[in-house]
Amino acid sequence: MVDEVVDVLIVGAGAAGAAMAWSLSDTRMKIVCLEQGGWMNPAEYPSTQSDWELRQFGDFGLSPNGRGRPEDYPINDSGSPIAISNFNAVGGSTILYAAHFPRFHPADFKVRTLDGVADDWPIDYARLEPYYEQNAQMMGVAGLAGDPAYPHKELPLPPVSLGKLGHTLAGGFNKLGWHWWPSDSAIATVPHNGRAQCINLGPCLTGCAQGAKGSTDVTYWPAAVRQGVELRTHCRVREITVDEKDMADGVIYYDADGVERRQSAEIVIVCCNGVGTPRLLLNSRSRAFPDGIANRSGLVGRNLMFHPYAMVQGVFDERLEGFKGPMGCCIVSQEFYETDPARGFLRGYSYEITRGIGPVGTALSGMSSGEIPWGAGHHEAYEARFDRSAGMVAICEDLPEPHNRVTLDPELVDSNAIPAPRIEYRLSENSRKMLEHCMARGQEVLQAAGAHSTTAQGPLPFAGWHLMGTARMGTDPAASVVNEWGRAHDVRNLFIVDGSIFVTAAAVNPTNTIQALALYVADSIKERLANLFD
Amino acid sequence: MSQAANDSGFSEAQERALACVLDEIIPPSEDGRFPGAGELGLVSYVRKQALDLVPMIAQGLTSLDELALARGAADFATLPRSERRGVLEELAAREAGFLPLLLFHTFSGYYQQPPVLEALGLEARPPFPEGHEIEPNDHSLLDPVRARGPVYRF
Numbered sequence A: 001m002v003d004e005v006v007d008v009l010i011v012g013a014g015a016a017g018a019a020m021a022w023s024l025s026d027t028r029m030k031i032v033c034l035e036q037g038g039w040m041n042p043a044e045y046p047s048t049q050s051d052w053e054l055r056q057f058g059d060f061g062l063s064p065n066g067r068g069r070p071e072d073y074p075i076n077d078s079g080s081p082i083a084i085s086n087f088n089a090v091g092g093s094t095i096l097y098a099a100h101f102p103r104f105h106p107a108d109f110k111v112r113t114l115d116g117v118a119d120d121w122p123i124d125y126a127r128l129e130p131y132y133e134q135n136a137q138m139m140g141v142a143g144l145a146g147d148p149a150y151p152h153k154e155l156p157l158p159p160v161s162l163g164k165l166g167h168t169l170a171g172g173f174n175k176l177g178w179h180w181w182p183s184d185s186a187i188a189t190v191p192h193n194g195r196a197q198c199i200n201l202g203p204c205l206t207g208c209a210q211g212a213k214g215s216t217d218v219t220y221w222p223a224a225v226r227q228g229v230e231l232r233t234h235c236r237v238r239e240i241t242v243d244e245k246d247m248a249d250g251v252i253y254y255d256a257d258g259v260e261r262r263q264s265a266e267i268v269i270v271c272c273n274g275v276g277t278p279r280l281l282l283n284s285r286s287r288a289f290p291d292g293i294a295n296r297s298g299l300v301g302r303n304l305m306f307h308p309y310a311m312v313q314g315v316f317d318e319r320l321e322g323f324k325g326p327m328g329c330c331i332v333s334q335e336f337y338e339t340d341p342a343r344g345f346l347r348g349y350s351y352e353i354t355r356g357i358g359p360v361g362t363a364l365s366g367m368s369s370g371e372i373p374w375g376a377g378h379h380e381a382y383e384a385r386f387d388r389s390a391g392m393v394a395i396c397e398d399l400p401e402p403h404n405r406v407t408l409d410p411e412l413v414d415s416n417a418i419p420a421p422r423i424e425y426r427l428s429e430n431s432r433k434m435l436e437h438c439m440a441r442g443q444e445v446l447q448a449a450g451a452h453s454t455t456a457q458g459p460l461p462f463a464g465w466h467l468m469g470t471a472r473m474g475t476d477p478a479a480s481v482v483n484e485w486g487r488a489h490d491v492r493n494l495f496i497v498d499g500s501i502f503v504t505a506a507a508v509n510p511t512n513t514i515q516a517l518a519l520y521v522a523d524s525i526k527e528r529l530a531n532l533f534d
Numbered sequence B: 001m002s003q004a005a006n007d008s009g010f011s012e013a014q015e016r017a018l019a020c021v022l023d024e025i026i027p028p029s030e031d032g033r034f035p036g037a038g039e040l041g042l043v044s045y046v047r048k049q050a051l052d053l054v055p056m057i058a059q060g061l062t063s064l065d066e067l068a069l070a071r072g073a074a075d076f077a078t079l080p081r082s083e084r085r086g087v088l089e090e091l092a093a094r095e096a097g098f099l100p101l102l103l104f105h106t107f108s109g110y111y112q113q114p115p116v117l118e119a120l121g122l123e124a125r126p127p128f129p130e131g132h133e134i135e136p137n138d139h140s141l142l143d144p145v146r147a148r149g150p151v152y153r154f
Ligand SMILES: Cc1cc2nc3c(=O)[nH]c(=O)nc-3n(C[C@H](O)[C@H](O)[C@H](O)COP(=O)(O)OP(=O)(O)OC[C@H]3O[C@@H](n4cnc5c(N)ncnc54)[C@H](O)[C@@H]3O)c2cc1C
Pocket: A011, A012, A013, A014, A015, A016, A017, A034, A035, A036, A037, A062, A085, A086, A087, A088, A089, A090, A091, A092, A093, A094, A096, A097, A098, A099, A100, A101, A205, A235, A236, A237, A238, A271, A272, A273, A274, A276, A277, A280, A328, A465, A466, A467, A497, A498, A499, A509, A510, A511, A512, A514
C-alpha cells in the first residue's frame, strides 16, 4: 500500500471519532480513520439468542481483559478499585453503552468559581449548547422538554417508556418531593434517520439488535462514510510520529494481517478514549518528545477521573415488568446534583434508575448475594425476587487528582507487542462521603416507593466505563495538554477529542458532552482552516 | 451398567448421579409448577457449558459415590434424598471447585429452559425480534416536579 498523505487522520472510531469524521466530511478533505476493531453485526447480538443474559460474562463482557476478542488490548487495572470497561469496534464503547444521554449542567463548567475546587473549563455551556442540539439530531435523542434541572432544551424524539417500574419509582421520588425526570436517551423511540424504533428488548448493554440504540456504527458512521470518509478497520496505531518541526506527520500502525504500515497526514486527531488516548500519546516518543507526544506539561495520563458508582436495589411485593425496556434509560434524579456544603462533600451526583434484570441474572445475582439458596427454599426465594427488584445507580462526580493516572505498563503488551496502559487510582475522601450519602438516600427513596427490603453497594468495582481527564483542556500550556479548541499546546496539528480533554467530570454520563466537544472542535478547525497551524 | 465414559464424557451412572445432584441444587417445587433441574435434562447443558471441566466433575461424582458408600448406600443416586445435601456439603468442604461450578451452570441453565420461563409467566424466547409492549407514560406524575421550578445553578 502506498503511503498517500491524507488531510486528516483520525485514530479511533468510537463516539468521538465518528462525530469528528462526520462533521469534517463536509470540507471534502481527504479523511481516513484507523480503528483497531471491526464492524459489528447486530444480527449476532446476544438478544437474538436464548443465552442472551450469559454473553455479558463472555464475548460481550465489560472488561477487555477477559473478553477474548482479538481487537482488545489488555489494561492493567489491578492498581484501581474500579476496573476499566470499554469496547473496541466501529462504534467503540457505544456498542455496549446504555445510551443514557444527559448534558452537563451550566455549573459543571465553572467548578472552581462556584465551589473552589478543581478548575473551570475554558469554555461554557452556551458554547456547547448548539453542538448538543446538533448531536441530538444525529444520535437521535429521546427526552421530554421542561426538565427543571436544566436550562430549556428540546429533544427531537419522545421520551423512553417508563413502564411499571419507572412509574413505581417516580411515586417514591414524589413522596419525598425530590426531583426526577424521564431520562434523555440516545434511543430512537420512533423511527429516526433510517433507524428502526426501540421495541423495549431490554439488554442494551450487549448491543442493540434492533438498531434503535444510538451507537455510532448506526448513527454518524454511515453518514460519514457516505460523505467520503475512509474508515479502515482492524488497524491498530502504535505511535504518532513527528517531523523536524515538531509537527505530527502521521502514524505507524499494524493492519489486519499484523503488517506494520505508515499513514502520513497533515492533521492527526486522537479519539481513543480516556485510557486509549494517553496510552497512544505516551507510546509516541521521539527526540522532541521523550516523555510522549504533547506531554511537555507532564499531564498526559494524569487526572484520570471515573464516575464512582453506587448501586441501590430494593425488593417490592409486586411484579414490575422491569426486564422490559432499555436497561439503563428510564428516569433520572438530580436532587443531589448541585453542591450543598452541609452534606459534607463538594459537588454531587445523579441517580439513574435502571430496569430490572432477567431470569438468569436474577438467579446468579441471588446466588452470589446468598439471597437465593440452592436446595430447599430455592423457588420461594427466587419468586420473591424475580421481576420484583428495582433500583438505581448513583453517578458521583469525581474530582481531578494528579496521582490518579494512566501510565504504560513496563511488561504488559497487546497482540502487536505495543505497551499496554496501567491504571493507578485511589478513591478520594470526597467521593467516599458522596457514595455514603447516595447509598443512604437511595435506600430512602426506594422505601418510599414501596420496597420492603433494600441493599446498597459502592463503589461498583466493574464500573470504570467513563474515562476522563487524562489530556485536559485549558489555556495554560503548563497546566493542560490541549487548548480551548482541542489542539495540543505542544503540537500545532495534533488534536485530542474524547473524554481525555475533560477538565472536570460532572455527575452525568459523558458521551453527549464528548460528542458535543467533537462537533465543536471540528467547527473550530473548519473556521480556522486558512491558518490552523499558526 | 457401564462405568466407561460415553460420548458425553460421563458414564451412564455418572449421568444419573449428576442428574440427582442437579435435582438437589434446584429441586422440583412443592406446588409442582417448577421441575427439578436434573429432571429437566440439564445434565447435557452442564456438560456442554463446562466441557473442559468434565473430568473434574466426573472426579467429584466419584467422590460423592464414595461418601454415599460410607453412609451405607450403593452410590449417591441410591442415597435417601434426606441425606444427599449433607453429602454434597461434605464434598464441597473438601473439593472447593465442584459445587460452585455446578451451581453456576445449573442456575444459569435452568432459567433459560422454556418450561421454567413459562412457569414464571414469561414467553420462552429471546428478546429480539418481538421485543416487549410497555404501558404508556403518565407524565402527570411530573406535576409536583414542575411546580418546584428550576433546581440548577447558573
Ligand atoms: C458498559 C458501558 C456502558 C456505558 N453507558 C454509558 C451511558 O449510558 N451513557 C454515556 O454517556 N456513556 C456510557 N458509557 C461510556 C461511553 O461508551 C463512552 O463515554 C464513549 O464511548 C467514549 O467515546 P470515545 O470515542 O472517547 O471512546 P470509545 O467509544 O471507547 O472509542 C475509542 C475507539 O478507539 C479505538 N482505539 C483505541 N486505541 C486505538 C489504537 N491505538 N489504534 C486504533 N484504534 C484504537 C478503540 O478500538 C475504540 O473503538 C458506557 C460505557 C460502557 C463500556
